[in-house]
Amino acid sequence: MRARPSVLVRRAAARLLPLTLTVGCMPAGPYAEDPVITNHVEDWRDEVIYQLITDRFADGDPSNNWGETADLSNLNNYMGGDWRGIIDRVDYLTGLGVTTVWISPVVANVEVDAGIAGYHGYWTQDFERANPHMGDLATLRELVDVLHENNVKVVVDIVVNHVGQAFYYDINQNGQADIQTWYSTDGSDTLDMVTEWDPAFDPRRIQSFTSLGEAGEAPLGWVWMPEINRTPPEPLIFQDPLAYHRMGRVTDWSDREQVKLADFPGGLKDIATENPNVRAALIDIFSDWITKTNIDGYRIDTVKHVEDHFWQEFCPAIRDHAAALGKDNFLLMGEVFDGDDALVGSYTQPDMLDGAVDFAAKYQVFEDVFKRGQATTKVEALHQARQGNWGQEPQPGGVGVAPKDLPLGFLDNHDVARFLWDQEGEDDALRAALVYLLLRDGLPVLYYGTEQGFAGGNDPANREPLWPSGYDQDHPLYAHIAAILEARAAHDALRRGDLVFRWTTEHTGDEPDAGLLAVERATADDRALIVINTHPSQTSRSEDGDKALLTGFAPGTTLRNALPEAQARSWTVAADGSVQVELAPREAVVLVAR
Numbered sequence: 001m002r003a004r005p006s007v008l009v010r011r012a013a014a015r016l017l018p019l020t021l022t023v024g025c026m027p028a029g030p031y032a033e034d035p036v037i038t039n040h041v042e043d044w045r046d047e048v049i050y051q052l053i054t055d056r057f058a059d060g061d062p063s064n065n066w067g068e069t070a071d072l073s074n075l076n077n078y079m080g081g082d083w084r085g086i087i088d089r090v091d092y093l094t095g096l097g098v099t100t101v102w103i104s105p106v107v108a109n110v111e112v113d114a115g116i117a118g119y120h121g122y123w124t125q126d127f128e129r130a131n132p133h134m135g136d137l138a139t140l141r142e143l144v145d146v147l148h149e150n151n152v153k154v155v156v157d158i159v160v161n162h163v164g165q166a167f168y169y170d171i172n173q174n175g176q177a178d179i180q181t182w183y184s185t186d187g188s189d190t191l192d193m194v195t196e197w198d199p200a201f202d203p204r205r206i207q208s209f210t211s212l213g214e215a216g217e218a219p220l221g222w223v224w225m226p227e228i229n230r231t232p233p234e235p236l237i238f239q240d241p242l243a244y245h246r247m248g249r250v251t252d253w254s255d256r257e258q259v260k261l262a263d264f265p266g267g268l269k270d271i272a273t274e275n276p277n278v279r280a281a282l283i284d285i286f287s288d289w290i291t292k293t294n295i296d297g298y299r300i301d302t303v304k305h306v307e308d309h310f311w312q313e314f315c316p317a318i319r320d321h322a323a324a325l326g327k328d329n330f331l332l333m334g335e336v337f338d339g340d341d342a343l344v345g346s347y348t349q350p351d352m353l354d355g356a357v358d359f360a361a362k363y364q365v366f367e368d369v370f371k372r373g374q375a376t377t378k379v380e381a382l383h384q385a386r387q388g389n390w391g392q393e394p395q396p397g398g399v400g401v402a403p404k405d406l407p408l409g410f411l412d413n414h415d416v417a418r419f420l421w422d423q424e425g426e427d428d429a430l431r432a433a434l435v436y437l438l439l440r441d442g443l444p445v446l447y448y449g450t451e452q453g454f455a456g457g458n459d460p461a462n463r464e465p466l467w468p469s470g471y472d473q474d475h476p477l478y479a480h481i482a483a484i485l486e487a488r489a490a491h492d493a494l495r496r497g498d499l500v501f502r503w504t505t506e507h508t509g510d511e512p513d514a515g516l517l518a519v520e521r522a523t524a525d526d527r528a529l530i531v532i533n534t535h536p537s538q539t540s541r542s543e544d545g546d547k548a549l550l551t552g553f554a555p556g557t558t559l560r561n562a563l564p565e566a567q568a569r570s571w572t573v574a575a576d577g578s579v580q581v582e583l584a585p586r587e588a589v590v591l592v593a594r
Contacts, residue, residue, distance in 0.1 A: 031138035035294040037325040040153050044399050046495050050098035052448040055119040056465045058085025075460035076116040083135040083143040090150050092471050097485030100153040110164030111228035123164030126234040127285045144294050153296040160282050161302040163233045165267035168196040169206040169218040198267045199248040206248050237281045245270045273310040287321035297331025304336045312351045319397040329399045339363045345389030348403030355406035370433035373536050376504040376517040409437050412447035420455035428586040435588040438484045441499045451478040487562040493528045497521030503549050512543040529591040533583035541582035548578035559591040
């Protein structure tokens with residue numbers, strides 16, 4: 001560990017960091033000033049989000065590539081993607097039909113830790129400075145402006161729960177970071193090991209310890225390695241020990257209080273968001289990013305790791321700031337990484353999030369039903385649970401849609417293995433799942449690379465660079481998604497319509513209706529019936545005793561499939577309002593009036 005210079009020396013040296021680490025905060029040219037704030041969203045239910053990791057999407061500016069690698073086999077390094085690359089690939093996004101881009105965090109990060117680079121953006125080092133690997137502030141402003149000109153909105157990923165590994169706990173008080181081992185003090189022969197970078201949770205805060213016993217709270221050892229941007233966090237309030245809980249890493253994920261107070265494993269230091277000075281600083285920081293970029297929303301990381309009352313102050317304050325600028329419908333969506341729908345919904349209560357990333361649907365619907373062929377009754381059961389678990393009314397000053405109607409569904413993301421990971425090259429389950437993802441209620445999220453058939457496993461294998469695909473707009477999955485989104489754009493019912501379940505079944509074997517799922521979406525002037533056979537191998541039909549697939553269409557209405565088909569078909573609504581549908585394994589149709 002390097003000796004730590006005095007505070008004055010550190011501050012002076014910080015102004016002399018290598019050019020490659022400072023160029024990112026020097027805007028110039030037509031985007032040198034704060035932008036005019038503009039509105040671009042009428043109703044977030046009309047939108048389709050495309051999530052990308054900036055470093056992995058496209059490399060448009062080689063001049064900001066230092067430390068990047070052309071070795072695509074090592075996904076823990078920077079690869080070179082940047083904001084200029086997104087600007088250069090706008091046509092790829094609009095051709096797919098997405099209307100909003102969710103980009104990874106934009107702030108300066110710890111460069112590297114334990115051989116892994118901070119390319120993903122979740123290791124904040126400076127909350128107020130743009131990540132120079134991605135470009136400068138002017139380029140970020142240009143990105144937002146160009147996307148807006150192409151009717152694409154911008155959501156930025158942010159982190160308020162932690163910073164990167166900027167300090168260690170000096171447990172033995174020797175002024176350097178150590179890994180210590182000793183025999184357990186309980187008299188057994190168990191060998192204990194403690195790393196001062198990432199010690200286990202202690203509710204008293206991490207304590208000093210020597211051969212003579214405990215010696216009080218461990219002091220913090222701040223890292224000073226400017227050559228890899230691993231220096232005390234900025235602004236200065238985040239160099240105060242009182243800005244952190246200082247309790248070490250989570251060891252019991254079932255302990256809700258520990259999950260909120262402890263460091264994230266890997267040494268990500270947990271911020272004391274209940275500290276009023278810290279809370280005010282975070283509100284100011286993320287208000288200012290709206291002012292200086294004209295972005296349209298935030299996706300908030302690690303929501304369940306932050307104490308609840310923080311959100312009840314942070315969210316209204318951010319909304320108020322955006323509204324004062326003239327920015328209406330600023331979106332606040334959050335990641336509650338948990339399959340418990342009630343827990344996810346608890347963060348959408350009054351004055352909290354507008355919507356949440358729908359992990360319950362990821363596991364219970366897209367994995368269990370569409371991938372593994374479980375009963376389609378699970379889809380309806382989860383939908384009904386959400387109606388009670390999630391916020392019932394639009395947030396005050398929010399986006400005008402109740403959180404229960406704004407789940408952010410997804411199949412793939414940067415924290416879970418891709419849907420195709422264990423599908424052995426078969427994409428029929430994915431194709432069926434995409435129909436439901438993109439046409440159910442809420443705000444769908446596509447993860448970059450899904451449209452190119454990417455099949456990476458867990459992090460970092462699910463964070464592949466996109467450019468080896470050649471940005472192939474003729475790829476069958478790209479075309480499939482584009483066709484679904486064309487239908488979605490053409491029908492109000494598929495974006496804003498109320499959703500009613502018309503057919504679900506417990507059957508998963510060889511019963512006539514095994515795997516069948518039908519939902520109808522309708523507005524006052526538009527209606528669509530989405531029917532999907534989730535069964536992996538059997539043709540299924542709407543037949544189960546006297547049960548009929550009832551619809552809201554008028555008797556005699558001729559229906560057509562709004563999705564492309566090799567052979568045109570039509571369906572006629574019977575006198576009782578029902579329709580008979582038979583579908584091949586994992587086939588889907590979207591029936592609308594001809």
